[in-house]
Structure formats: structure tokens, C-alpha cells
Amino acid sequence: MRPFVSIAGVYPISYCGQRIALRELTRRDASAVHQWTGDSEAVSMIPLGPTRFSETRSYLRQIEREAGARDRRVYTLGVIELDTEDLVGSVGLTIDSAVHRRAEIGYIIRRDRWGSGLGTETARAGLEIAFDRLELHRVWAVCDTSNTVSAHVLRNVGMHHEGQLRKDLRIGDQWRDADLFGIIEDEWRSQDSNGSQS
Numbered sequence: 543m544r545p546f547v548s549i550a551g552v553y554p555i556s557y558c559g560q561r562i563a564l565r566e567l568t569r570r571d572a573s574a575v576h577q578w579t580g581d582s583e584a585v586s587m588i589p590l591g592p593t594r595f596s597e598t599r600s601y602l603r604q605i606e607r608e609a610g611a612r613d614r615r616v617y618t619l620g621v622i623e624l625d626t627e628d629l630v631g632s633v634g635l636t637i638d639s640a641v642h643r644r645a646e647i648g649y650i651i652r653r654d655r656w657g658s659g660l661g662t663e664t665a666r667a668g669l670e671i672a673f674d675r676l677e678l679h680r681v682w683a684v685c686d687t688s689n690t691v692s693a694h695v696l697r698n699v700g701m702h703h704e705g706q707l708r709k710d711l712r713i714g715d716q717w718r719d720a721d722l723f724g725i726i727e728d729e730w731r732s733q734d735s736n737g738s739q740s
């Protein structure tokens with residue numbers, strides 16, 4: 543018999559690190575969020591957009607609904623750059639199994655901030671929330687096999703390459719092969735701040 547397992551939803555979630563903070567997104571963030579959802583280059587390797595402004599607003603309404611769900615499974619949080627207080631990206635955790643305490647992580651950073659370490663800090667903050675706040679057991683990610691920067695970010699935060707999935711991602715009008723990465727709670731707890739196992 544399938545055991546009944548639930549994970550208590552947490553709302554609101556906030557986080558403060560050295561260079562970034564995370565907070566819940568609301569529909570008032572549409573202009574800032576549209577800077578990446580509407581940017582065809584920023585979303586060229588992920589299954590999101592590019593969106594029209596009205597679609598960005600719908601996307602934020604969906605994020606609000608998911609955040610307010612009683613057994614919340616989807617956490618899409620805004621990334622605030624502490625120096626400027628600008629909203630510069632988002633990180634998402636989607637719990638795909640309560641039984642297995644497992645979630646997928648994904649993230650995006652506004653293009654004018656690429657290459658300054660924010661992606662790595664964002665992914666690390668997402669893992670901290672997954673393991674320390676949501677008490678998950680495993681976090682996984684998939685990225686387009688040509689997304690070498692994201693693969694680099696995932697390795698930076700201690701995630702392991704676990705294989706390739708054929709034609710796993712629908713991006714634009716193409717089915718793309720994906721690299722699968724994962725990290726287990728024990729590995730997260732035994733790594734130092736650089737993502738290396740200690």
C-alpha cells in the first residue's frame with residue numbers, strides 16, 4: 543500500500559546571504575521579472591518564454607497561486623542583489639515527490655549580471671532552503687547538454703553528474719537532450735562552503 547506522506551508547505555520563505563537575498567515573488571514584480579522572461583537569449587536553453595509582458599503577469603499570478611497552496615509544492619523565489627536591491631533573477635524548487643522528499647531545482651539570472659558569481663550563490667541558496675528549511679532528501683536538476691555554464695554552476699554547488707536523458711526538454715520547437723545532476727542531503731551536509739566534500 544502506498545504510504546500517505548505529506549510535506550508541510552512553508553510560506554513565506556525568505557533568505558539572506560552575503561550578496562543576495564531571496565523572497566517570494568508577487569505580481570508587482572512583473573517589470574523586473576520581464577527583464578529575463580522576455581529576453582530570448584536568457585531563456586534560449588530553458589523551457590520558459592520568451593514571454594510577452596501579459597504572459598509574464600500570468601506567470602506571476604501562477605507563482606502566487608502555487609505559493610498559497612495548502613500543501614505547497616512549488617517555491618519560485620526572487621533573487622535580490624543586496625548591493626543594489628535590484629531583483630535580478632529567480633530560483634525554483636519543485637517538490638516532485640513527498641514520499642521520496644525530492645525536488646527539482648532551476649534558476650535564472652538577468653543577463654546583465656551574468657558571470658559575477660550570482661548564479662552559483664543563487665543555486666547554493668536554493669539548496670540551503672531545500673535541505674535546511676524544507677528538509678528534503680534529494681535535489682536534482684536537468685540542463686540542456688549545451689548549457690555548459692549551468693552545468694558549471696551545478697558542479698560548483700556540489701551536485702553530481704548522474705547521466706543524460708534523451709530528448710527530455712522541450713525548448714522552443716525542439717526536443718533537447720539533458721544532463722541530469724543530483725545531490726543527496728548527506729552530501730550537502732558534508733561539503734564545505736565551496737561545494738567540496740569535506
Ligand SMILES: CC(C)(COP(=O)(O)OP(=O)(O)OC[C@H]1O[C@@H](n2cnc3c(N)ncnc32)[C@H](O)[C@@H]1OP(=O)(O)O)[C@@H](O)C(=O)NCCC(=O)NCCS
Nearest residue numbers: 584649650651656657658659660661662685690691692694
Ligand atoms: C546559468 C546562469 C544562472 C549562470 O549565472 P551566472 O551568474 O553567470 O553564474 P556564475 O557567475 O555563478 O558562474 C558561472 C560559472 O560558469 C563558468 N563559465 C562561464 N562561461 C562558461 C563557459 N562558456 N563554459 C564553461 N563554464 C563557463 C564561470 O567561470 C563560472 O564558474 P566559476 O565560478 O567556477 O568561475 C545564467 O547564465 C543564466 O541565467 N542562464 C540562463 C538560464 C539557465 O540556463 N538556467 C539554468 C537552467 S538548468
